[in-house]
Amino acid sequence: MEKIDRYPFYVEPFHVDMNGDMFLGILGNHLLNAAGRHSQRRGWGIGTLNETRHTWVLSRLSIELEAMPRQYEHGEVVTWVESVIRLFTNRNFAILRPDGTPYGYARSIWAMIDMETRKPCDLLTLYDGDILRYVVPEAENVCPIAGHGRFRFANPRHVRTIETYYSDADINGHVNSIKYIEHILDLFPVERFRQQGLRRFEIAYKAESYIGDSLWFYVQDVDDRETDVEVRKNGAEVVCQAKVRFR
């Protein structure tokens, strides 16, 4: 089987912001779907994994865009596994126009966990290391954006607290990965998106939160284009951290 998959997308009218640019959460959803299908086609999907009580957990996602896909445009998400490092796998994405030119790229890191113990599994030995057959080394397919950055929170400002409701749920009753992206971007005034647009978005998922938890948002400006965001549940445990870079 091919190591690289391509999944088409189309930018629907209700999936764009007031600039006509696709919402980043919608793009994130396309990336996660592409990851899910790519795994599934190779026997590494959630369904198969659940039979042996394993599941994928998204740890990091970094998206960098030259331009956002715009309303009514068609594009495709290309995805492949770049490397497997025992407890983690690096999966990359290219987000392309029909003519092959890039809107942008993305990187992600995933762990495989045992659903009983919630502990990570050794990907090199699970299923006799089958996943290694699908690795496309960097030398063969470059993902030309910087790796995941580091967060150094010194004294972030608490700027908002929200409650979580029905629409935030995923199938496990957790707040879903995409909703965090939406809530984080909602911290910024619409004028920022009107005037500057998004250049890069990184998120590190640290812990689960459940519907009914309140989410506390803390921000720290890095410079006039970049802001780090930390999300804590019920004001305490860190749930995720993000880095938002405007143009």
Add this chain to the structure above:
Amino acid sequence: MEKIDRYPFYVEPFHVDMNGDMFLGILGNHLLNAAGRHSQRRGWGIGTLNETRHTWVLSRLSIELEAMPRQYEHGEVVTWVESVIRLFTNRNFAILRPDGTPYGYARSIWAMIDMETRKPCDLLTLYDGDILRYVVPEAENVCPIAGHGRFRFANPRHVRTIETYYSDADINGHVNSIKYIEHILDLFPVERFRQQGLRRFEIAYKAESYIGDSLWFYVQDVDDRETDVEVRKNGAEVVCQAKVRFR
């Protein structure tokens, strides 16, 4: 050209609630997309209309479901125009499984407005009444759910106020039609969805709100399964009204 269109959909993992049921907002999005494409294919799409400074405005949407589409299921939205009554057109939908059995049905009412004056146009004379060529009368294709209901607000309780942010926007900077559905359903505890599930949802769009407006939610229980909801912007003008019926 055929009068009835069929558009396939697939229930993605991030589009389902904690029961594995598709979110109603996602289904609503599929319905509005189907309406948009059906109009567009017949020369009545937003793009064409904007050339003559006209646009469609959604006035009512009522969805009733025997069962919600579930994660990983495939289905299709069938849509047709049932009637045209000078200033309004009635558009219906069937939401079907691949074997043709129904998940449910939906009804909608649309007005055509002049973008300069914001006044409704006479659909029977616009483009020489071209739209009448696509009407499928009720006798030919039945939509077997009740028509849009009436709202009788006596003394509704104010239960929540929310701010509107970037992710709520549509391309015009209004709060988008789908987001109202999400915010309204978020008024109910997740246990209602776990135990009862949604049976019917109606919404009447009355006025636009803009990103930055606050939305005030008022509820009035009709009986133990049905609740009416009124949304007012900045505590004053009514933006929309909804009727939520659980099983």
